[in-house]
Amino acid sequence: MKEEVLKWLNIADLKILKQIIIISDRQNGEYEIGQVIYTRPLTVQYNLKKQEGESKTTTSIESLLQEYPRQKNYPNDRIDEIIFESIRKTFPKSILRNDTIFFNIDEEKLSLLRNKNIVKSAIYFSPEFSGILNVFEYVGRTFKAPRIDINIYSYYKSDLLDGRFFYANYSVTEENILEQLNTVKFE
Numbered sequence: 001m002k003e004e005v006l007k008w009l010n011i012a013d014l015k016i017l018k019q020i021i022i023i024s025d026r027q028n029g030e031y032e033i034g035q036v037i038y039t040r041p042l043t044v045q046y047n048l049k050k051q052e053g054e055s056k057t058t059t060s061i062e063s064l065l066q067e068y069p070r071q072k073n074y075p076n077d078r079i080d081e082i083i084f085e086s087i088r089k090t091f092p093k094s095i096l097r098n099d100t101i102f103f104n105i106d107e108e109k110l111s112l113l114r115n116k117n118i119v120k121s122a123i124y125f126s127p128e129f130s131g132i133l134n135v136f137e138y139v140g141r142t143f144k145a146p147r148i149d150i151n152i153y154s155y156y157k158s159d160l161l162d163g164r165f166f167y168a169n170y171s172v173t174e175e176n177i178l179e180q181l182n183t184v185k186f187e
Helices: 060-066 078-090 104-113 172-183
Strands: 015-026 029-041 095-101 117-128 147-154 165-171
Touching: 015 078, 015 104, 029 078, 029 104, 078 117, 078 165, 078 172, 095 104, 117 172, 165 172
Parallel strands: 117 165
Antiparallel strands: 015 029, 015 095, 029 147, 117 147
């Protein structure tokens, strides 16, 4: 048995890990063909929600150590939704799995998740105008449409992933949402 020492990371290194597990629907059933992995820094605004059933005397540190946070208690904001939906447009059965990176061994876990075949891909972000009442007010304006390079991690080479790009749409009225992309680090 190898003994490990569990050590909290520095506050600036605490993160929420997002794994989008890409599920393909084939003749023989559903199976995982890859994962998109990204992290977000843990902040006062982007933080775990209070666990249901917690006692009022339990501190948040104690509850993190005593109980694995439930998936519904992880932070999820509009930029997370936009990224996840961009994958689900092509692979609708894909699922999202959240985790924490709080300790030194969590960084090793992240390293193991990345230890797979890499398929290069990208997500293109673009504004969506379908809910606009007066399209003429946007004529002549310019809009941000970033392309973010991502890796899809897979155990094997899949023809379903080769050359695959994803399209993320945001409402033109929420263009400032793209500023949150600065907090996303794709692995």
